[in-house]
Amino acid sequence: MTNLSEEHYFLQLKSLPINDLQLLLTYSGQSRTGKRHELLERCYSSIKSSKLIRDKLEELYNKRFGQGDLPTMPYPHDSKSALRITPHNVHSHQQPLNIDIHFLPFTFNEEMCVISPPNPIPPVKHVSNESQTLANFYFLLSAQQASDVATSTYFSADQSKIEFQKQILLRFTTIGDIANTGTYVPDKLPPNLYVFVNNKVVALPQPKPTAKPNSDVIRPGRPIDITEYCRLCPLISNLVEISWFTQENSNPLPAYIAAVYLTERKTVPQLLARISRPIAIRPSIETQRSILQTLSAQQTSQGIDDDLEVASTSIRIPLQCPAMRIRMRIPGRATTCKHVHCFDLEGYLRMNEKKPTWLCPVCNKQALYTDLFIDQFFIDIINKCSTNVQAIEYEINGQWKPIEQEKLSRRAQRERETYKADSTSNGKSSMDMDQFNDDDFDDERTFMKSAEHEVSTSIHDNIPIIELDDD
Incomplete structure (x- = not known):
């Protein structure tokens, strides 16, 4: 210089x-x-x-100082090109496999690049009195990768701790699942898995419950976040040590591989913004047409008993999310669902962020993020109805009417009036009644909510789930 x-x-x-x-x-x-x-x-x-x-x-x-974020070099999306650019970024006792692997996209993490290509992870013999040998490999972050991860910290109000927006994920699968080149493979964690990164024990997903004694510890297949255990420096390599074994006598044993990826964490508002695009919103006319076609088919079908024939002339649809038990704000469902009942998409995403099951809370069938859409018909209804409206009744002629909260809690109102009349007839003065109401307000409110819950639950149980025909 x-x-x-x-x-x-x-x-x-x-x-x-x-x-x-x-x-x-x-x-x-x-x-x-x-x-x-x-x-x-x-x-x-x-x-x-x-x-x-x-x-x-x-x-x-x-x-x-004022010039903003300068453009950075994009990461290579090909593991082969990544190895050509940084030929010394992986060191292992076993050479990485020269295979083309594509993991299933993880909804809350968007893949940016491959840090360490697939490494074979053989099982170890489980000996109680001796130390186990660990399969291990090294990976080294580039200068840009280390900088991006280190500068992506933020405070998570939900977890009450500092987290990384750019995350380093460790993913496992079996070689048998990647026999077909070019297809997406699911995450599969080896049984009785232990992972150490830089001599620190890595927290793993909770194991699946089992009643079988002395059985293998099986964990759900999910990516493992190892960001907090890594050395975010381009000059210091990171050591990954893995141990797994099985007590099953299956022969041959499945061959597992492990790979490390750099990803970007996506928040629930970001995922909702993608669903909220106009192309992902279903018009109201389509939902109305589907309901009317289904009701008409049920009304004109042969061999229907009296109860079903009456029910087919109208349907009562709740405006509460069946999973969150609150009024829906962003009603929607999946294209794989055959019903018109919706659930709140924001609550659904937050539930799957903590425990990804991706099951529809109405029909309990698979409802992946890529299949979700917003129903404009229910958005219009929620905007038109007051907060007292808990459901609507949709008729065969295409008209609908709101079902207000007071109508759903009519039994509770009668119980309350009877209770007050009995108390007054027992000689209590109006002043005593006021004092009584103030002291026992919490008990009465609890009683009202219990009675109201019984009625609303009874009505909810009688609501049929309309399933749409495939055509």
């Missing part, structure tokens, strides 16, 4: 806050501790000896 460039970089360093100086030191693999002048000296020494550190300094300076 010339004297002019040295002075230029030193002025840039002096203008950066301590957080950016510490980030630059992490990027260069040096200690982050010390006073500000000590951090400046270490950073200045690093930029004089490395062009990579100077480029990182320019990036931090531009982000901090």
Whole structure:
């Protein structure tokens, strides 16, 4: 560097806050501790000896002072090209497999690139009195990858902790599932799995319950987040150690592989924004036509008993989400569902964010994120109805009417009036009644809610689920 460039970089360093100086030191693999002048000296020494550190300094300076985020080089989406660019990013006792693998897309994580290609993970012999041998491999983050992950932290109000928006995921599957090149394969975790990253025990998904004694510990197939265990530095490699075994006498044993991916975490509002695009919203006329066609087919079909014939002239549809038990805000369902009843999409996504089952709460059939859509017909109804309306009754002539909360809790209202009349006839004055109502307000409200719940549950149980024909 010339004297002019040295002075230029030193002025840039002096203008950066301590957080950016510490980030630059992490990027260069040096200690982050010390006073500000000590951090400046270490950073200045690093930029004089490395062009990579100077480029990182320019990036931090531009982000901090008015030039915005500069475009970064895209990650290679091909594992082969990734290996060509960084030929020393993987070290293992067993060579990575030269196979083309595509995991099933994970809804809440969007794949950005392959950090470590598939590595074979053989089983180990389970010996109680001896230490187990661990299959292991190394991976090294590039400078851009380490920077992107380190600068993507945010505070999660739901988890009450700092999390990463860019995440490093460890994924498993069996080689038998990738025999057909080009097809998507599901995540499959080996039985009795233990994972260590940089000598730290990695938290795994909760195992599936079983009543069989001395059986293998089977965990649901999900990607494993190992971001917090990784060293976010391009100069220090990360060690992954894996152990698994099985007590089954199956021969031959399944061959598992493990791969590491860099992904970007997607939030529920971001996923809802994709569903809310006009192309993903079903028009009201389609839902109305489907209901009328189904009702007409039931009314004109042969061999219907009296009860079903009466029910086929109208249908009562609740406006509450069957999963969240609250009034729907974003009503929708999946294209794989054959019913018109909806559920709240925001609540559905939050439930699957914590425990991904992707089962429709109405019909209990598979309802994947890619199959979800918003029903404009129910959006219009919810916007027109007041908060007291808990359901609608849709008739064969295409008209509908709201069913208000007071009508659903009529029995509770009669019980309350009878209760008050009995209390007054027992000689209580109006002043005593007021005092009684104030003291026992909570008990009466609990009683009212219980009675109201009984009536609403009875009505909900009698609501038929209309299934649409395939045509």
